[in-house]
Amino acid sequence: MNIIEKTYKWNGKLSNRKSTNRIILHHAESKSCTADDIHSWHLENGWAGIGYHFFVRKDGSIYRGRPEGVVGSHAKGSNSDSIGICFEGSYMTETMNQTQINAGRELVTYLKNKYGISKVQKHKDVCSTNCPGTNFPFNEIVNGTVATAPTPTPTPVAKPATSGKATGTYEVTASDLSVRTGPGTNYRRKRHDELTADGKKHDKDKDGCLERGTRVTVYEWKNGWARTPSGWLSGDYLRKV
Structure with a gap:
């Protein structure tokens, strides 16, 4: 090798x-x-x-x-x-x-x-x-074995809340949720200094991720992703409040 x-x-x-x-x-x-x-x-x-x-x-x-x-x-x-x-x-x-x-x-x-x-x-x-x-x-x-099917994705906690694509206030349910520059994982994670002032307060590790319990305002939904003031978040880890 x-x-x-x-x-x-x-x-x-x-x-x-x-x-x-x-x-x-x-x-x-x-x-x-x-x-x-x-x-x-x-x-x-x-x-x-x-x-x-x-x-x-x-x-x-x-x-x-x-x-x-x-x-x-x-x-x-x-x-x-x-x-x-x-x-x-x-x-x-x-x-x-x-x-x-x-x-x-x-x-x-x-x-x-x-x-x-x-x-x-x-x-x-x-x-x-x-x-x-x-x-x-x-x-x-x-293990050197062929998987018969892709590993199933666990049912996201917030899926029912995001299915209606409602705007408004949501709460982060993940322990550390990446803030992206666009609606998808192919977009890069934002840096800490690119977040809003409120976003920075909820990114204590300064890694461009919002902590569990952070409340955000969702202005728009696109392909399961939510546009917030700091950037785009995966709707799988947001709960409507």
Whole structure:
């Protein structure tokens, strides 16, 4: 297995990870991007730089992200003991090709053997997100088996409230809900400094996400996404109040 080494300019100091107990898998939410693109996006979020330790492209090439032994920035609350792997693509709508699946499987197997671990999770197992997407071939990558059907998406708490597409006041039900520049996960997450003054008050981590319980005014609905003063929010995690 060949890992392509990269040199990045970091914004601040990286901290060493004290333990490695699991691997967390992600998708980039972009149909075409590079490790340098992700590094730039994460710098815009105010982070030190690319938050994943590895990036697997559609052609099967594997790129180094953060140094393997440092704490990542890819799964809030679960970074201190995990390695993050991101796959190029948007697997809510796309289907992963076999070359990328094989590369991901080889990388996961290598890391499991290296650290003596067996626990591999999806990003959505530890955070309120749909990452790495319902079409992500988790079983094929982790266990070498073909999934007979996409992993079902849990029924969102706020779905009944948003089905009518009513405007008005809503409450955030997710622990950390990304604010996007447009109505969909293909739009980038906003930076903390791009939020309204009220939005900033409810983004104490300064990561461009609103905390659970934040109340927002919805002006417009589009494809299940709500336009608010700070930006676009997924309607799956909003409850009408």
